Amino acid sequence: MEVITKDTEEVRAYFEALEEGMRYIDTVTAHFRPAMNGEVYFTGEDVCRMLHITSRTLQGYRTQRLIPYISLPGKTLYRQSDLLRMLEENYVDMRQKRKRGKSPT
Numbered sequence: 534m535e536v537i538t539k540d541t542e543e544v545r546a547y548f549e550a551l552e553e554g555m556r557y558i559d560t561v562t563a564h565f566r567p568a569m570n571g572e573v574y575f576t577g578e579d580v581c582r583m584l585h586i587t588s589r590t591l592q593g594y595r596t597q598r599l600i601p602y603i604s605l606p607g608k609t610l611y612r613q614s615d616l617l618r619m620l621e622e623n624y625v626d627m628r629q630k631r632k633r634g635k636s637p638t
Contacts, residue, residue: 573613574603580611 537544567573575583580600581591594600601615 574610575613575616577609577611580616583616 539545539548577588577591580586581588584591586594591600595602595609600611600619603610603612
């Protein structure tokens, strides 16, 4: 009869798999955004990271009314649908521009 200890290969493999699963769960929960009423909301920090812009640039977008936002005491939130709409409205299709004979700048 074989004695099973914490140093046994099977036990070590089990604990390694368990740790890998826990790391995966930590990663998923860190990036999880629950929907409220079918809408996902992002903080300013999230938006800056996603769009690769500074917080000052984001403030400028708000001031220029380029991006809708929700202002709560101590927190500004942005709807995912508003961000997608803003990106789509400002999308420049370079293929269409070239077909019309315009320069890409």
